[in-house]
Amino acid sequence: xxxxxxxxxxxxxxxxxxxxxxxxxxxxxxxxxxxxxxxxxxxxxxxxxxxxxxxxxxxxxxxxxxxxxxxxxxxxxxxxxxxxxxxxxxxxxxxxxxxxxxxxxxxxxxxxxxxxxxxxxxxxxxxxxxxxxxxxxxxxxxxxxxxxxxxxxxxxxxxxxxxxxxxxxxxxxxxxxxxxxxxxxxxxxxxxxxxxxxxxxxxxxxxxxxxxxxxxxxxxxxxxxxxxxxxxxxxxxxxxxxxxxxxxxxxxxx
Numbered sequence: 001x002x003x004x005x006x007x008x009x010x011x012x013x014x015x016x017x018x019x020x021x022x023x024x025x026x027x028x029x030x031x032x033x034x035x036x037x038x039x040x041x042x043x044x045x046x047x048x049x050x051x052x053x054x055x056x057x058x059x060x061x062x063x064x065x066x067x068x069x070x071x072x073x074x075x076x077x078x079x080x081x082x083x084x085x086x087x088x089x090x091x092x093x094x095x096x097x098x099x100x101x102x103x104x105x106x107x108x109x110x111x112x113x114x115x116x117x118x119x120x121x122x123x124x125x126x127x128x129x130x131x132x133x134x135x136x137x138x139x140x141x142x143x144x145x146x147x148x149x150x151x152x153x154x155x156x157x158x159x160x161x162x163x164x165x166x167x168x169x170x171x172x173x174x175x176x177x178x179x180x181x182x183x184x185x186x187x188x189x190x191x192x193x194x195x196x197x198x199x200x201x202x203x204x205x206x207x208x209x210x211x212x213x214x215x216x217x218x219x220x221x222x223x224x225x226x227x228x229x230x231x232x233x234x235x236x237x238x239x240x241x242x243x244x245x246x247x248x249x250x251x252x253x254x
Contacts, residue, residue, distance in 0.1 A: 013129045015136070017061030019075065024104045024133075027063040027074045031243045036065050039077050039242035044068075047084035054080060054114050059140065060105075074243060079111035081235060082167065085248045086194060089231050090163065092116040099124065099161045099190065101181055102169025106134040106145070113143045121145040122156060125169075126177065156188065164193045170218060171198035174206050178218045182225035186253065193227060193251045200247045227251040 013023065021028050043051045056064065056071040064071040086092060092115065100109050103123035112119055123134050123145055135147045148155055164185050170178050185193060197203070202219040222229065231250040236242045 013133065014061070015129075015133065018105050018133045018137075019059065019107075020061030021063055024130075025074055025107070026244070033065045033067075035241055035243045036072055036074075036077070037067050038240055039081075039236060040067050040072055042236055042240045042242065043077060043080050043084070047080050050080040050083050050087075050115055051076075054111060060137065075107050076111075077243070079108060082108065082194075082196065082248065083111060083115055085233060086163075089250055090192065092119065095119050095162050097159065097161050097163075098122070099156070099159075099164045099185075099188075101164055101166045101185075102126070102130075102173075103134050103147075104130055104169065106137045106141075106143070106147075108165060108167055109145045110138060110141045110143050113141075113145070122159065122161070123147045124150060124153065124156075126150045153184065159188070161188055161190045162192070164190045166193065167196040168198060170195065170204060171202075172205055175204060175216060175218050175221065178204060178221055179225070182221055182227070186225045186227075189253065191253050193222075195249045195251065196246060197249070198246060222251050226254050228254050 014020070018024055040051075054076050056062075056073055056076050058064070058071070062073050062075060064073045066072070083092065095116070096118075097120045098112070099122045101124055103109060103125050106123055109121040109123055112121060121143075123138070125131050125134065128150075131147060131149050138145050138147065166181070170181070202217050203215040204218045206214040206216045228251060229249055230252050233248050235246050235248060
């Protein structure tokens with residue numbers, strides 16, 4: 001299965017500084033402290049219970065700004081916003097098991113555990129170095145999630161998953177790879193998927209720059225595999241000059 005630009009990226013990940021400015025989390029490119037402050041104040045207003053339950057440190061080279069006497073990172077801000085979206089539209093208390101597809105270093109699952117430790121989490125990633133980083137990071141954070149190597153996906157066949165999550169990774173995959181995952185979720189009868197694309201048109205990087213960038217929308221694939229979009233919200237309103245605008249979408253199995 002093709003993995004698009006990650007075929008190259010997997011060879012340049014720093015296993016000691018993977019939370020820094022890296023392929024996992026752009027933090028400094030085209031951003032500034034004012035944008036971080038604006039998003040922080042927005043979340044302080046709409047999701048204080050999430051924002052203030054999360055802690056941050058300098059582990060694994062993360063970039064941060066000192067705001068309101070706290071270390072504020074994109075990791076923390078995006079996680080608070082994503083979890084607030086889920087709580088509004090599903091209710092975290094209603095979740096028992098989630099599957100994070102393209103989990104990267106495990107950022108989302110770590111934050112979920114801080115907010116809703118009752119949820120059992122499984123993490124999978126098609127990239128070996130991501131699986132290693134995820135295992136390392138979640139062990140460091142003492143998060144009792146289960147990291148499943150890509151070649152052991154069969155282990156998930158008997159698991160009842162309430163929600164699958166894909167945050168930005170499908171935007172960096174080919175349609176072939178996304179089709180594989182959607183068929184996998186359909187076979188598992190996963191009822192809901194939360195998707196955070198890079199762009200609102202759900203563009204996927206079919207070919208990366210060395211071949212000439214080619215972006216193709218993967219939105220139609222949800223319907224092909226039996227999923228219908230039920231909720232879509234913007235990451236933040238126009239009045240908020242936050243970092244890396246996008247949309248949050250929830251799909252349900254028909």
